[in-house]
Amino acid sequence: xxxxxxxxxxxSMGSMLIDAFLRSGNIKPGEIIVSSxxxxxxxxxxxxxxxxxxxxxxxxxxxxxxYVFVCVKPLEVTGVLEEIRDSVSSDTNIISIAxxxxxxxxxxxxxxxxxxLIPSLTSEVMEGISLVCHGKTVSREESDYIEMLLNSISKxxxxxxxxxxxxxxxxxxxxxxxxSIFEEMVxxxxxxxDSLSRTDIEEMVLRTLYGTSRLFIEKNMGFSxxxxxxxxxxxxTEEGVKALRKGLPDVFDKMFDNTLFKRKLINEKIExxxxxx
Numbered sequence: 070x071x072x073x074x075x076x077x078x079x080x081s082m083g084s085m086l087i088d089a090f091l092r093s094g095n096i097k098p099g100e101i102i103v104s105s106x107x108x109x110x111x112x113x114x115x116x117x118x119x120x121x122x123x124x125x126x127x128x129x130x131x132x133x134x135x136y137v138f139v140c141v142k143p144l145e146v147t148g149v150l151e152e153i154r155d156s157v158s159s160d161t162n163i164i165s166i167a168x169x170x171x172x173x174x175x176x177x178x179x180x181x182x183x184x185x186l187i188p189s190l191t192s193e194v195m196e197g198i199s200l201v202c203h204g205k206t207v208s209r210e211e212s213d214y215i216e217m218l219l220n221s222i223s224k225x226x227x228x229x230x231x232x233x234x235x236x237x238x239x240x241x242x243x244x245x246x247x248x249s250i251f252e253e254m255v256x257x258x259x260x261x262x263d264s265l266s267r268t269d270i271e272e273m274v275l276r277t278l279y280g281t282s283r284l285f286i287e288k289n290m291g292f293s294x295x296x297x298x299x300x301x302x303x304x305x306t307e308e309g310v311k312a313l314r315k316g317l318p319d320v321f322d323k324m325f326d327n328t329l330f331k332r333k334l335i336n337e338k339i340e341x342x343x344x345x346x
Contacts, residue, residue, distance in 0.1 A: 070099035070120075075134025077127045077149055079105035079114065082166055082188055083140030086222075089192050091118060093221035104130045131156040136164060136215065138186075143167040143339055150178045157181045162211050168233045169336045172204045174343060182206045184215055187233060189241045192222040198240040199223040202230045234332050238325065246324070251278065 074096060076083050087103065090096045102122035105111050111123040124130045131137050131153035141149055146167045157163065161181040165172075168187050175183045183204040191197025199219040203212045216225045228236055238246075251274055258270045284290050290298075300306040 070097065072102050072122060072133045073100040073135055074102075075124075075130035075137040076101065076103045076140060077130050077137065077153070078140035079103055079107070079110045080140060081190075083138065084110075084114075085190060085193050086138065086140070086188060087114075087121075089195065089222040090218055093195070093218075095218055095221050102130050102133050127152050128156040131161065135160070136162045136211075137181075138164045138166070140166050143169040143335060144342065146170045146175075146339075147178070147342060150175060154179045159206075162207060162215070164215065168237050169332070169339050172202065172230060176204055176206070182208075182211065184212070185230060185233065186215075186219070187237050187241050188219075189223065190244050195222050197223045198226050200233060200236050200240055201225050201227050202233070203227075234329060235325075237332075238328050242328065251275075 074090070076087055079087075083103075083105075087101060091098060091101075098118040098120040099122070101118075102124050103111060103114060104124040104127050114121060115123060122133075124133075127149055137153070137157070139146060139149055146165065147170075150163075157179050159180055159182070161179075162184060163175055163179060163181045164184045164186050165175055166186050166188060168185065172183045172185055175181070184207055185200075185202045185204075187200040189197035189199065192199065199222075201216065201219065203215075216227075219225045226236070226240075255267065255270050255274055258274075259265070259267050262270075281295070284295065296310060300310045
């Protein structure tokens with residue numbers, strides 16, 4: 070069986086992508102090869118997917134696979150690219166999940182075709198958004214194949230490379246933000262009750278959150294329409310909405326200020342390292 074997909078790095082995102090792709094049925098275990106610094110992770114992977122290939126080096130992955138997913142931290146990307154550049158060809162399609170590393174830099178260092186991808190943890194349940202940007206040398210056939218794979222585990226959103234910073238906060242980072250918001254809501258509710266347990270409150274919030282999400286998607290409801298349906302004029306819900314609208318804008322402005330500033334610092338550090346190389 071021909072190896073099609075290669076994965077360098079078997080961390081949180083790499084393992085999620087492999088598992089989701091295989092569960093989608095659009096790729097077979099025998100068509101995937103994986104490398105990882107932690108060999109014990111590969112042993113566990115082989116136990117789950119017997120026919121999957123594991124590699125002794127990143128270069129072996131790059132040499133054998135047509136599409137090579139580089140799933141390592143942004144500051145580790147250059148080292149991986151230098152390791153594999155003699156093993157890739159102009160026909161290899163590198164798919165980098167490091168948003169801070171520019172497509173042009175990867176192209177220059179490796180001579181390969183390049184796609185930038187920001188996946189989301191929500192693809193673990195075949196939901197969410199995958200952000201994608203293809204380099205100019207990626208063919209229509211190649212981009213269609215990559216998008217087919219990603220559409221089987223998420224919804225693909227094609228964006229320009231310069232849009233990745235904020236878009237990443239709104240997709241890949243968002244599950245963490247959402248969890249943090251509702252964790253605080255649960256704790257506040259718990260402080261306001263003498264009878265409900267934290268578990269009871271969490272169940273109420275999560276099931277309501279799930280149902281609300283379905284209303285947004287399946288009924289194509291907008292945020293304002295949802296508020297109007299629930300927050301009747303002069304009612305209790307309206308009072309809560311007023312409090313949220315008073316306090317949340319500053320919270321979210323601060324959140325985006327902090328995350329985008331941190332991203333700017335990381336981008337600058339990566340660019341400095343690239344210049345030094």
